[in-house]
Amino acid sequence: xxxxxxxxxxxxxxxxxxxxxxxxxxxxxxxxxxxxxxxxxxxxxxxxxxxxxxxxxxxxxxxxxxxxxxxxxxxxxxxxxxxxxxxxxxxxxxxxxxxxxxxxxxxxxxxxxxxxxxxxxxxxxxxxxxxxxxxxxxxxxxxxxxxxxxxxxxxxxxxxxxxxxxxxxxxxxxxxxxxxxxxxxxxxxxxxxxxxxxxxxxxxxxxxxxxxxxxxxxxxxxxxxxxxxxxxxxxxxxxxxxxxxxxxxxxxxxxxx
Amino acid sequence: xxxxxxxxxxxxxxxxxxxxxxxxxxxxxxxxxxxxxxxxxxxxxxxxxxxxxxxxxxxxxxxxxxxxxxxxxxxxxxxxxxxxxxxxxxxxxxxxxxxxxxxxxxxxxxxxxxxxxxxxxxxxxxxxxxxxxxxxxxxxxxxxxxxxxxxxxxxxxxxxxxxxxxxxxxxxxxxxxxxxxxxxxxxxxxxxxxxxxxxxxxxxxxxxxxxxxxxxxxxxxxxxxxxxxxxxxxxxxxxxxxxxxxxxxxxxxxxxx
Ligand code: SF4
Numbered sequence: 410x411x412x413x414x415x416x417x418x419x420x421x422x423x424x425x426x427x428x429x430x431x432x433x434x435x436x437x438x439x440x441x442x443x444x445x446x447x448x449x450x451x452x453x454x455x456x457x458x459x460x461x462x463x464x465x466x467x468x469x470x471x472x473x474x475x476x477x478x479x480x481x482x483x484x485x486x487x488x489x490x491x492x493x494x495x496x497x498x499x500x501x502x503x504x505x506x507x508x509x510x511x512x513x514x515x516x517x518x519x520x521x522x523x524x525x526x527x528x529x530x531x532x533x534x535x536x537x538x539x540x541x542x543x544x545x546x547x548x549x550x551x552x553x554x555x556x557x558x559x560x561x562x563x564x565x566x567x568x569x570x571x572x573x574x575x576x577x578x579x580x581x582x583x584x585x586x587x588x589x590x591x592x593x594x595x596x597x598x599x600x601x602x603x604x605x606x607x608x609x610x611x612x613x614x615x616x617x618x619x620x621x622x623x624x625x626x627x628x629x630x631x632x633x634x635x636x637x638x639x640x641x642x643x644x645x646x647x648x649x650x651x652x653x654x655x656x657x658x659x660x661x662x663x664x665x666x
Numbered sequence: 667x668x669x670x671x672x673x674x675x676x677x678x679x680x681x682x683x684x685x686x687x688x689x690x691x692x693x694x695x696x697x698x699x700x701x702x703x704x705x706x707x708x709x710x711x712x713x714x715x716x717x718x719x720x721x722x723x724x725x726x727x728x729x730x731x732x733x734x735x736x737x738x739x740x741x742x743x744x745x746x747x748x749x750x751x752x753x754x755x756x757x758x759x760x761x762x763x764x765x766x767x768x769x770x771x772x773x774x775x776x777x778x779x780x781x782x783x784x785x786x787x788x789x790x791x792x793x794x795x796x797x798x799x800x801x802x803x804x805x806x807x808x809x810x811x812x813x814x815x816x817x818x819x820x821x822x823x824x825x826x827x828x829x830x831x832x833x834x835x836x837x838x839x840x841x842x843x844x845x846x847x848x849x850x851x852x853x854x855x856x857x858x859x860x861x862x863x864x865x866x867x868x869x870x871x872x873x874x875x876x877x878x879x880x881x882x883x884x885x886x887x888x889x890x891x892x893x894x895x896x897x898x899x900x901x902x903x904x905x906x907x908x909x910x911x912x913x914x915x916x917x918x919x920x921x922x923x
Contacts, residue, residue: 532827
């Protein structure tokens, strides 16, 4: 059986095709039209895999753009899809922390991937991928370089949590001759602290399962582990956890049909 | 008797000399050194007024930079100085709303200028002068032009309260061909709503006394009046309310000596 999960995030669109137990996936920028991004990424992946649309048994949409998708059979909230996908990837429960391009979530899940409790932030750019983008632009580096630049450096104190005020601090640190790499380490710690400030209420948990686009930043992973004091696991397909969860829901729903 | 109030804000430094009942004042940018800004602005005003430092009976410092001032006799919190100054300027009580360059405050005062209750935001750039600066830069206009550009226009909806996300919305509205003036009107409404969201808990009050640098923006004053549903008064010397309050405290303390 083939089922599909389409996760249209504010920054990137992730599609997973679950071909029996094999995971095929594709990630594309969302751009201006969530509807087009969802549909095009879905059809591009179908073509890559060599699967006809009519052979997909069920399609579940998730993410902030799910409401604009016309071709899905059902929409499921990000929280449930992320929990399901993260649980599948690591095979156990824990505290899922997802940091995306414009939001962050903390979801406590049990061993079966059921949501026990959750919280999310999509109102404030601090503690999201956007914070990193703003800082990278201020420092004249690419977001993808940040982790390597910061590795092993001494994090400088960034006092403001607010993206706007923190950006001014970063510019002022640069003007004072501070080391760019120490500044970046400080920026990463700020993200980890901000997110941990939201997530720590769900402790104790045996481990943190770190997902979302920002989970590819290994230095933030390390800073998060420092805050959490428990192991932080980044599953290999962490960026598509939500889309995978949606495809798993799709399979369950298709089986019920 | 001559007394002085020195209000070192994050963006501008305000000094008031109270020469008997006459108010002399000077406003200068704070720049990188709050200490220098406070001292230089104070001495510049003394020179303007033709007053020797030793003839000033008492000096009170306030504002975020007050701790770095070496030459003052006493430091008093912004909240108390603003309350006192606003009350003196309008001669009555009410809800004082102060929007500065990097913070905003709401202070409920009685007829004698005593603080009944207050709240403030200095953590988030939204609802402060900084929000306006970021938006003005995105629109390529000067902050001082905003009020006139927005007057009489239809405010466009800005959905995000967050400065960073709202800036993206503004850029996207511009790209879609929206009228710059309607966007600015929307930006002003956003500031008024954000601040009113913080201040409205102190209602009912007979009037709002609007102070701080942003109070010079007459369009935000109008938007605030819409939100509040009571008259919004902007006293003539609203920008120096805090420094005036400090000078009034200084007079009281000098009389006690
Ligand atoms: S604190 Fe800063 S980043 Fe967060 S909502 Fe406010 S303006 Fe945005």
